[in-house]
Amino acid sequence: MHSIVGSMPRPLQESDLIFAPAASSFKTALGELKRSHLSITNRLQSIKQDAEFVLEVSEAYDLPLVANERCGSWYIPPDRKAGSAYFKSTDGHFGEWSFSLRRLNLQVLDVLGEYGGCIIVDSTRRGKSMPDALSKTIPIWIAVLNRLLFPQKSGYHGLHTPPDVVSLSEHAQIEARIPGFVESLRGLYLDLEQLRSTLMRPMLPVWITPGCAHDLSSIARQPDHSLVVLVTASNCTSGGSQNVSNYVQGAADDGESWALGLGPSTFWANNALLLNAPESALPSLIERIVAGSSKVSSVRLPTLIKPSNNIWIANNASAEQVYAEFDIIICCSVTADTVLKTALESSYIHLACSNGKNGSRQLRTELPELRVLASKILQSSRILVTCETGKDLAVGVALAILCTLYSSDGRLRLDSTDEAPDFVSKTLIKHRLSWIMVSIPDAAPSRATLQSVNAYLMG
Structure with a gap:
């Protein structure tokens, strides 16, 4: 009598259900479908669509637009851009929450002081409704500066995060780190009086995304704080809906990998030409645009x-x-x-x-x-x-x-x-x-x- 020794049957694989050549063709087709969806045409059209939403928010709030670089500038026409910020999403990653002493972003205080508030624009790719820079990095920055510059206004010392994005547990863990961040910033011996006179009033964040219903006409700013409106330019899409749509969430992200050297300023200077060109003509068109813009040396004065x-x-x-x-x-x-x-x-x-x-x-x-x-x-x-x-x-x-x-x-x-x-x-x-x-x-x-x-x- 023979004994049978062996392992449990392995799970069915894709190759068991589809003949090898068919499986290869199926994967190739999926790859081509994804690449066609992420075409330059679809990206530029999506950026233009998202920019229209950003301008709608700006007009409703009557506040200037600040781009969170690198991708924020794609969503703001240059003549509407009041400044740039450099808040990293990595400083808001779970367990890595930080206040950057290298990226102080104090230039944003100038805009806030002049206009009583501002709108900071960013986006994120599929799978998230909001970039970590907007949901956590900037709220950390606001809480730290409010405590340091306005020690008597304790009502603005708390950490504010969007409850539908940041859990109560994560919020509490971040807030526990705020005092340490305040002391680290204090150790730079900045001119706090000058910063305070620039900002004038503490900051308060609010969040706007395309996927949320907002009655923008009902918004009223308050005189006792500077409003920081954190706008996610891109609409959150699921994998299924994205595959049947030409819309690309976070289309401007990682421009180095798809834009062929095109940047926000050259996009907006040539957007009508680019948006009306067929996909097959875009690479050569972009090459000519980039070559023309590079002939003018970018002089950064002392x-x-x-x-x-x-x-x-x-x-x-x-x-x-x-x-x-x-x-x-x-x-x-x-x-x-x-x-x-x-x-x-x-x-x-x-x-x-x-x-x-x-x-x-x-x-x-x-x-x-x-x-x-x-x-x-x-x-x-x-x-x-x-x-x-x-x-x-x-x-x-x-x-x-x-x-x-x-x-x-x-x-x-x-x-x-x-x-x-x-x-x-x-x-x-x-x-x-x-x-x-x-x-x-x-x-x-x-x-x-x-x-x-x-x-x-x-x-």
């Missing part, structure tokens, strides 16, 4: 880093135009600029760095070149630091200079009568970085850039 009175940050494109106004120029680029090198001679310091992550890593070996500055700078010297964008490597270089050659009040330390150099610590680095982020709100030093600066300063 911005003074306060409280210093002599160090500026700009991009490389502006350096040749303004170099005569500066005594020392420090340039991060692949190759040295011959015009600047000839004009400034030893007062031109070239740090050989490429763009992107490689450049951030190269910065680590280039930063020691800054040691020659001590012998070149005078109290009257005007210093310009540049990189390709004026937002990343130049920020790292300026940060290293501010940490080593500047006192806590923004003065150059050049002789024995000046304040003794501070011990370089993480706290000091954060403090000096806050000077840059307040002066240049859209500065975006990468983590790799900041790691290179930390390695140079702290060994």
Whole structure:
């Protein structure tokens, strides 16, 4: 008698039900269907549709529009955009809730103070009704600033989150972290009186999404607070409804992967042409539009880093135009600029760095070149630091200079009568970085850039 030894029968697989060639064709068809749904045409049409909703909200509230970058600007015509914010969804991810000391977003306070409120626009892809930046990151920011700037107005100290998105448990866990975030921000020693006078009144958030019924005509603003309207531009769709519709939720998200170099400004400048073009013609049309816009160099003019009175940050494109106004120029680029090198001679310091992550890593070996500055700078010297964008490597270089050659009040330390150099610590680095982020709100030093600066300063 034979015994039968074996495992339990395996579950049926797709290949058991469909012959192999048919299964392959079925998967191919599904892939093509998804790709056709996510076509550039469908994305641009969806962005235009969502932008109309955003403008409707703006008109109902009579408040200016602020884009939460990177994708928020796609939903706002440039002539209606009052500013940009940089709130990361990752700072609102479950268990990772944070208040960013790198992205202070204090430029939003200027808009709030001037208009008594603002509308911050963002979107999210399929599967969520609201991005974490709107449901948690910005509410954290509001609660922290309300507590720090208006300590006597305890009625605005609580955390506000949308109850249909954030559970009571998650809300409580986030709120428990708020006091620690307040103390971290206090440690940057910002000018609280100036911020308070800019904002004038505490903030209160409300949320608007296309999928909710809103009587926008009944809205009335209150004089005792600044209203922060958090608008999710895209309508939440399910997988089933999305497959039978040309609408793409969060169509502007991750533009690098689908837009072929097209950006929000070039989209809005050419939207009629783009929206009426057949899908097959879009790649070549976008290529021509992008090529035409890139011929005009984007000049980012120098911005003074306060409280210093002599160090500026700009991009490389502006350096040749303004170099005569500066005594020392420090340039991060692949190759040295011959015009600047000839004009400034030893007062031109070239740090050989490429763009992107490689450049951030190269910065680590280039930063020691800054040691020659001590012998070149005078109290009257005007210093310009540049990189390709004026937002990343130049920020790292300026940060290293501010940490080593500047006192806590923004003065150059050049002789024995000046304040003794501070011990370089993480706290000091954060403090000096806050000077840059307040002066240049859209500065975006990468983590790799900041790691290179930390390695140079702290060994």
